[in-house]
Amino acid sequence: MDALKEELKFRGEQALDQVDQRGGLVEFHKWFLLRNVPRGLSWLHTLGFCLLIVFANQAITGSILAMHYEPGADTAYESIQRIMFDHDFGWLVRGMHKWGASLMVVLMFLHMAASFMMGAYKYPRELTWITGVLILVTTLAMGLTGYLLVWDQRAFWASVVAINLNGTAPFLGPYIAEFLRGGATYTSDIIPRFYGLHMLLIPGALMGLIGLHMYLVTRLGVTPAPWKTDDPANDPEAWS
Ligand code: HEM
Known part of the structure; x- marks a missing residue:
């Protein structure tokens, strides 16, 4: 039994080595996870990671919902009723997606406020802040x-109000409103259009932006709290 275990361990390591030689997994793992962090981090620094978890929740529950949702004027509402009342745990998956959406917006504002308080928007992290702002708009x-x-x-009239508000923006407003409506007036064509945006285009953009945001966070490191910048342990020179 022990010999089998040893053999399996050896084979497993060999397979990982092969992948690592080609993909540089260990190097990437070290670069991404094994980093120095400033002394005196607080709970406020965990908000970004909480957002990653909520985003993963949205992606997973959204994919499950997409397997049962039917985008169309005659089918959308009924398919959601079926998800809620006919499918096992459909109410749970939908609830997690719906409440997750609100939680993500709340967490995002908290994370933004914490980053602002830490002065993390200043040099050299301006780009991290800018990608954050783009993530905020994309999430909204x-x-x-x-x-x-x-x-x-409620869904229909809330969307009418939001699209009309967009339409009042200078120059681009009317074009954005027409694009969102899918024409000059509100018709049921709006459902597949919003579904495509919600399922493919915007999440794709969001994933790209989050990837960029994480790359910048990894590259630039985390800002020490303002009341900890005098700590000699937080001098980047002392880390190398
Ligand atoms: C899905 C949304 C987001 C995710 C998943 C995310 C993720 C993260 C993570 C994991 C960190 C490192 C740990 C931390 O400091 O919390 C971070 C840092 C940062 N984020 Fe975000 N973030 C998001 C949205 C935003 C937004 C909306 C802003 C601001 C407009 C922003 C600005 C920043 C800044 C400036 C830092 C650097 C913090 C520092 O150096 O201490 N992020 N983000």
Whole structure:
């Protein structure tokens, strides 16, 4: 039995070595995870990771919902009723997606406020902040496009209000409103359009932006709290 265990361990390591030689997994893992962090980090520094978890929750529950949701004027509302009442744990998956969306927005504002308080928007992390702002706008667009998909009165009129508000923006406003409506007036064509945006285009953009954000966080490291910058242990020179 022990010999079999040894053999399996050896074979497993050999397979990992082969992948590592080609993909550089160990090097990437060391670069991404094994980093110095400043002394005196607080719970406020965990908000970004919480957001990653909530984002993963949205992606997983959203994919499950997409297997049962039917985007169409006559089918959308009924398919959601079926998800809620006919499918096992459908209510749970939908609830996790719906409440996860609100939680993500709340956490994002908290993370933004914490980063602002730490002065993390200053040199050299301006780009991290800018990618964060783009993530914020993209996430709000996820919220807007997702809200309509329920296709009840509240969803429809909330979307009408949001699109009309967009339409009042100078220069680009009317074009954005027409694009979102899919024409000059509101028709049921809006459902597949919002579904495509909500399922493919915006999450794709969001994933790319989060990847970039994480790359910058890894490259630049985390900002020490303002009341900890005088700590000699937080001098980057002392780390090398
Ligand atoms: C899905 C949304 C987001 C995810 C998953 C995310 C993830 C993260 C993670 C894991 C960190 C490192 C740990 C930490 O300091 O919390 C971080 C840092 C940072 N994030 Fe985000 N973030 C998101 C949205 C935002 C937004 C909306 C902003 C601001 C507009 C922002 C600005 C920053 C900045 C400036 C840092 C550097 C913090 C430091 O150096 O201490 N992030 N983010």
